[in-house]
Structures are given as C-alpha cells and as structure tokens.
Amino acid sequence: MCDRASLKQKKRIVVKVGSSSLVHEETGLTDLFKLEQLVRILCDLRNQGKEVVLVSSGAIGAGRKVLGLNERPSTLPMKQACASVGQGALIGLYQRLFNEYHQVSSQILMTKHTIIREKSVFNARNTFDQLLKMGVIPIVNENDTVSTDEIEFGDNDTLSAVVAALTGADLLILMSDIDGLYTDDPNKNPEAKFIECVPKIDKSLYNMAKGSGSDFGTGGMVTKIDAARIATDAGCDMIIANGKDFRSIHGIVYGESIGTLFLAHKNEDFDLKRYIEEERH
Numbered sequence: 001m002c003d004r005a006s007l008k009q010k011k012r013i014v015v016k017v018g019s020s021s022l023v024h025e026e027t028g029l030t031d032l033f034k035l036e037q038l039v040r041i042l043c044d045l046r047n048q049g050k051e052v053v054l055v056s057s058g059a060i061g062a063g064r065k066v067l068g069l070n071e072r073p074s075t076l077p078m079k080q081a082c083a084s085v086g087q088g089a090l091i092g093l094y095q096r097l098f099n100e101y102h103q104v105s106s107q108i109l110m111t112k113h114t115i116i117r118e119k120s121v122f123n124a125r126n127t128f129d130q131l132l133k134m135g136v137i138p139i140v141n142e143n144d145t146v147s148t149d150e151i152e153f154g155d156n157d158t159l160s161a162v163v164a165a166l167t168g169a170d171l172l173i174l175m176s177d178i179d180g181l182y183t184d185d186p187n188k189n190p191e192a193k194f195i196e197c198v199p200k201i202d203k204s205l206y207n208m209a210k211g212s213g214s215d216f217g218t219g220g221m222v223t224k225i226d227a228a229r230i231a232t233d234a235g236c237d238m239i240i241a242n243g244k245d246f247r248s249i250h251g252i253v254y255g256e257s258i259g260t261l262f263l264a265h266k267n268e269d270f271d272l273k274r275y276i277e278e279e280r281h
Contacts, residue, residue: 002196002197002261002263004255004257004261005255006237006255007252007254007255008253008254008255010170010171010237010253011050011051012050012051012132012167012169013045013051013052013053013172013173014052014053014054014055014163014167014169014172014173014236015052015053015054015055015175015249016054016157016159016160016172016173016174016175017038017054017175017243017246018057018157018174018175018176018177018243019060019061020176020177020243021034021175021176021243021246022035022058022061023061028061028064028065029065030058030065034246035093035094036097037247038246039097039101041247041250042054042103042137043101043103044250045249045253046103046135052137053128053137053140053167054105054139055139055140055141055156055163056094056140056141056156057141057156058086058090058141059083059090060073060079060082060083060086062085062086062090063081063083063085063089064082066085066086066089067081087107087141090141091107094139098137103137104134104135104136105136105138105139106131106137106138106139107138107139107140107141108124108128108139108140108141109141109142109143110124110140110141110142110143110162110163111143115162115166116273118273121166121273124166125166128163128166128167129167140159140160141156157174158223158227158230160172160174161228161229161230161234161238162230164230164236165231165236165270165272168234168235170235171236171237171239172227172231172236172237172239173238173239173241173249173252174238174240174241175242175243175246175248176224176242176243177242177243177244178242179194179242180194180239180241180242180260181194181195181198181205181221181225181260182194183195183208184208194260195260196260196261197260197263198260198261200263200265201228201229201232201262205225206222206225224240230272232263232264232265233265233266233270234264234266234270234272235264235265235266235270236264237261237263238262238264239258239259239260239262240259240260240262241258241259241260
C-alpha cells in the first residue's frame with residue numbers, strides 16, 4: 001500500500017522548508033551551512049532532470065534579525081516591515097548560493113488573491129510552467145509585505161500545497177522540525193507511535209495533530225494535514241520529514257523510508273479556488 005519505490009519516478013517536486021530548519025536555534029540567525037546544503041541538493045535534483053520548486057519560509061525571520069528584533073513581531077505593520085527587509089536579504093542569499101552551482105533561480109511572491117482570481121491563476125500557472133521548462137528553480141514565498149488577514153495563506157505549509165496543485169507537481173516534501181506524523185505528541189508522550197504511511201486523510205488524523213511550538217515557525221501538524229488534503233486531492237504524494245538534515249531529501253526521492261507519506265488520491269471534483277475560499281470563512 002505504501003510504495004516508496006514509485007517516488008524515484010517523480011519528475012516535478014515541490015520542497016517546502018520551514019523557518020526553524022533554516023536558522024540556528026540558539027540565535028535565530030541563518031544557518032549558512034544548512035542553506036548551502038539545501039541549495040546543493042536541489043541543484044543535484046535538477047542535474048538528474050527533475051523539475052524543482054522551493055517554497056521557503058524565513059523572510060520575516062531574516063528581516064527581524066536585520067532590524068535587531070529579538071522577539072517575533074506581533075503587529076501586522078511590523079510583520080510587513082520585517083518581510084520587506086527580509087525578502088530581499090533572503091532571495092539575495094539564495095541566488096548567490098544557486099549561482100555557485102550555475103543554477104538560475106527566480107522569486108515568486110503569492111497571496112490568496114493569486115488563487116481566487118481566475119486570470120491570476122492562469123498567469124501564475126503559465127509563469128511556473130515557463131520557468132520550469134527553462135530549467136529555473138522558482139523560490140516561492142507568501143508576499144508578507146502586503147498580506148492581510150483576508151488574503152494571507154498564514155503558513156507556508158498551505159502555500160506549498162497550493163503551489164504543488166497549481167503546478168501539477170507529483171511530489172511535495174515538507175521539511176519540518178518533526179520526523180513525521182505520530183499518534184500523539186512525541187515530545188510529551190513517549191508511547192506515541194510513528195505513522196509511516198497515510199492512505200487516506202480522516203478526522204482521526206486531526207485528533208493526533210499537535211503544534212510544533214517553534215519560535216521561528218508558524219505551522220503546526222494541523223496545518224500540515226491541511227496541506228496534505230490539498231496536495232493528495234490534487235493528485236500529488238506528500239511527505240512530512242525532519243529538516244535537521246537536508247540530505248534526507250535525496251533519500252526520499254530515492255525511495256527510502258523517511259518521514260510520513262501521504263498517498264495521492266486524485267479527486268476529480270478538486271477545485272483549488274473553492275478550497276481557498278472556504279478557508280477564508
């Protein structure tokens with residue numbers, strides 16, 4: 001039922017990296033070693049002929065550190081100010097690293113309006129398709145600089161699933177601060193059991209979900225299950241894995257038993273716009 005060998009055949013892969021996987025826990029500053037490791041691995045996937053999209057958190061966190069803020073901003077204007085500073089810093093760092101491997105990258109900033117408006121969905125899909133055909137690795141983030149409660153995704157787990165659905169990806173990898181899905185919070189319950197494969201998402205999964213509680217991340221396990229609903233309904237397999245070592249991305253793509261695999265089950269009635277609109281209410 002849980003056929004990992006099929007992962008070797010995936011051609012269009014979306015990789016989401018959370019803020020907690022990109023910073024030093026002690027300082028909150030960017031972990032340059034891990035960032036370079038991530039870029040090298042994504043470039044190697046491209047060298048194998050795979051199409052790659054990176055959904056990266058970290059703009060607000062990067063801006064927060066540039067501005068000398070020790071705590072996460074609590075007001076919308078402050079979040080947007082941090083994002084405005086951090087987006088440029090983060091993409092600049094990514095592009096320098098990708099250039100080291102002669103890999104072209106690009107930046108795409110999105111809000112829910114991108115999905116809700118039919119014309120912008122059409123344009124976004126065409127942009128992704130053209131970039132991937134040209135061998136570019138798009139780096140996607142929510143446009144936190146202009147986002148409000150009405151138009152924000154709120155976390156990059158949801159955004160990455162939307163990107164996977166929008167681009168017709170066949171594999172979504174969520175790199176998080178936990179090994180995968182457990183029957184309970186493994187940090188609090190030593191009896192919690194790891195779940196290797198989820199053939200179908202139901203209410204019982206949400207009862208198991210616990211938040212990660214990271215100071216730099218925003219998405220807990222509930223948001224990851226929400227993301228899995230979008231991705232699997234769109235026909236895309238999804239894996240939650242630990243982002244402490246990005247080399248596991250290679251293992252996942254080669255079919256190793258890493259993380260929790262949510263199996264795709266294409267829903268012929270799947271409507272991304274309708275799903276996002278329902279989320280707003």
